[in-house]
Amino acid sequence: xxxxxxxxxxxxxxxxxxxxxxxxxxxxxxxxxxxxxxxxxxxxxxxxxxxxxxxxxxxxxxxxxxxxxxxxxxxxxxxxxxxxxxxxxxxxxxxxxxxxxxxxxxxxxxxxxxxxxxxxxxxxxxxxxxxxxxxxxxxxxxxxxxxxxxxxxxxxxxxxxxxxxxxxxxxxxxxxxxxxxxxxxxxxxxxxxxxxxxxxxxxxxxxxxxxxxxxxxxxxxxxxx
Amino acid sequence: xxxxxxxxxxxxxxxxxxxxxxxxxxxxxxxxxxxxxxxxxxxxxxxxxxxxxxxxxxxxxxxxxxxxxxxxxxxxxxxxxxxxxxxxxxxxxxxxxxxxxxxxxxxxxxxxxxxxxxxxxxxxxxxxxxxxxxxxxxxxxxxxxxxxxxxxxxxxxxxxxxxxxxxxxxxxxxxxxxxxxxxxxxxxxxxxxxxxxxxxxxxxxxxxxxxxxxxxxxxxxxxxxxxxxxxxxxxxxxxxxxxxxxxxxxxxxxxxxxxxxxxxxxxxxxxxxxxxxxxxxxxxxxxxxxxxxxxxxxxxxxxxxxxxxxxxxxxxxxxxx
Numbered sequence: 001x002x003x004x005x006x007x008x009x010x011x012x013x014x015x016x017x018x019x020x021x022x023x024x025x026x027x028x029x030x031x032x033x034x035x036x037x038x039x040x041x042x043x044x045x046x047x048x049x050x051x052x053x054x055x056x057x058x059x060x061x062x063x064x065x066x067x068x069x070x071x072x073x074x075x076x077x078x079x080x081x082x083x084x085x086x087x088x089x090x091x092x093x094x095x096x097x098x099x100x101x102x103x104x105x106x107x108x109x110x111x112x113x114x115x116x117x118x119x120x121x122x123x124x125x126x127x128x129x130x131x132x133x134x135x136x137x138x139x140x141x142x143x144x145x146x147x148x149x150x151x152x153x154x155x156x157x158x159x160x161x162x163x164x165x166x167x168x169x170x171x172x173x174x175x176x177x178x179x180x181x182x183x184x185x186x187x188x189x190x191x192x193x194x195x196x197x198x199x200x201x202x203x204x205x206x207x208x209x210x211x212x213x214x215x216x217x218x219x220x221x222x223x224x225x
Numbered sequence: 226x227x228x229x230x231x232x233x234x235x236x237x238x239x240x241x242x243x244x245x246x247x248x249x250x251x252x253x254x255x256x257x258x259x260x261x262x263x264x265x266x267x268x269x270x271x272x273x274x275x276x277x278x279x280x281x282x283x284x285x286x287x288x289x290x291x292x293x294x295x296x297x298x299x300x301x302x303x304x305x306x307x308x309x310x311x312x313x314x315x316x317x318x319x320x321x322x323x324x325x326x327x328x329x330x331x332x333x334x335x336x337x338x339x340x341x342x343x344x345x346x347x348x349x350x351x352x353x354x355x356x357x358x359x360x361x362x363x364x365x366x367x368x369x370x371x372x373x374x375x376x377x378x379x380x381x382x383x384x385x386x387x388x389x390x391x392x393x394x395x396x397x398x399x400x401x402x403x404x405x406x407x408x409x410x411x412x413x414x415x416x417x418x419x420x421x422x423x424x425x426x427x428x429x430x431x432x433x434x435x436x437x438x439x440x441x442x443x444x445x446x447x448x449x450x451x452x453x454x455x456x457x458x459x460x461x462x463x464x465x466x467x468x469x470x471x472x473x474x475x476x477x478x479x480x481x482x483x484x485x486x487x488x489x490x491x492x493x494x495x496x497x498x499x500x501x502x503x504x505x506x507x508x509x510x511x512x513x514x515x516x517x518x519x520x521x522x523x524x525x526x527x528x529x530x531x532x533x534x535x536x537x538x539x540x541x542x543x544x545x546x
Contacts, residue, residue, distance in 0.1 A: 006268070008270070056273060056276075056277065057273065059268060059269055059273060060268055061268045068355075071265070071273075071355075072355060073352060073357070074280070075353075
């Protein structure tokens with residue numbers, strides 16, 4: 001499903017060289033939930049951005065769903081993300097001036113589907129993320145938890161096989177964090193492959209099967225179930 | 226420094242060409258580096274760096290070649306503007322013949338225009354794929370193109386620095402005015418030229434969708450040549466409404482509402498797209514139906530525009546020239 005082979009990522013050159021990832025090798029099976037845990041700067045988010053083809057590695061191979069994503073040219077990387085990947089960011093990355101429904105629709109704009117079909121898909125996705133009741137409300141007026149659910153709805157709208165979450169509960173209180181975990185559990189049970197980068201201890205003992213991978217200093221540390 | 230080099234059009238033109246050439250030169254050096262180390266099957270830091278660099282370099286080449294395409298009509302505008310400074314010149318025709326470098330430079334620019342278009346087509350094909358299948362081809366092609374671009378900048382400088390403002394030159398009425406056995410190619414006269422012009426257009430419309438790609442390329446080039454002579458020696462006289470005025474450049478002046486830019490633009494673009502569609506199908510095995518339709522659209526507009534001048538003149542005056 002996700003195969004990462006000997007991946008390195010370097011930023012800068014000479015004295016400013018920083019190795020964010022050092023020879024990472026990892027496999028994630030289809031339908032698996034993997035938690036990448038570690039302190040800030042350990043390389044979790046960088047690894048997620050490489051899996052999402054938001055950035056390219058400096059060396060190594062990343063294959064997702066049989067697609068060699070580590071070498072995808074920009075044009076194809078966008079198509080790959082639109083088809084295969086849903087991303088939930090720490091700061092949600094929503095367009096504040098748009099409504100919830102409009103934000104959820106954004107990934108489908110270039111899908112070639114007609115507007116009624118797009119609206120139907122957005123509605124289903126908002127229903128799944130429990131934010132349908134706020135569909136017409138501007139994102140700027142939402143609470144942190146509601147923004148999170150809007151971001152989940154947007155990530156799910158293209159029915160991706162892989163969901164990547166980058167510090168998804170960093171801006172949420174405990175109640176909303178638990179609600180998010182509940183949503184993730186349902187998605188995982190629905191067969192989605194999920195990779196979460198987090199340092200939230202709540203994810204260390206999830207109420208469903210998951211694999212915790214500790215990262216430190218750009219490398220994978222001890223593995224745990 | 227002579228008046229030519231001090232004219233604002235020449236300053237803008239030469240500075241633009243020099244700046245673009247600098248970018249092309251940097252791109253050529255980088256392209257050599259890419260060719261030297263490129264191996265897509267590798268997952269090393271060097272290969273990833275080359276892939277990132279190639280994206281930047283090819284983007285630079287893409288934009289510079291696009292800008293150079295726009296500079297060709299500006300070159301025509303510039304030499305037309307110089308006709309005010311060169312004694313005897315009535316339009317760009319006189320200025321282009323002001324020294325031995327002008328005609329080769331114009332020919333080279335047209336060849337570069339076509340090759341640049343072809344490079345852009347191959348680049349587009351490469352970007353459509355996930356594994357850069359044409360990276361080496363387009364890199365070598367660019368280096369070949371760069372040799373021509375280097376010759377062009379040298380000719381540009383030689384041409385503009387060798388235009389005399391004291392020696393009179395021949396104007397278009399002398400250069401194109403004589404209609405003799407040698408003025409038209411293949412021993413053609415005007416009626417035969419026109420028959421060939423319309424026949425070739427009809428043939429092109431037919432074979433562009435069905436013919437072998439080499440036949441299509443040959444027919445497109447032959448049509449472009451016959452169309453050039455037809456405009457200069459027949460249709461142009463209706464644009465100028467003067468049977469003795471045979472010039473490919475005067476029609477680019479304000480007096481004739483700059484129609485020459487549209488006319489030559491339609492012919493060059495239509496011909497180029499016909500050739501590109503043939504190359505894309507014949508060599509790269511791609512579907513080029515859209516290109517073919519656009520090329521025929523451009524050439525049809527060209528033929529209609531040429532013919533309309535004759536038709537309108539006849540309607541207005543009841544006679545032909």
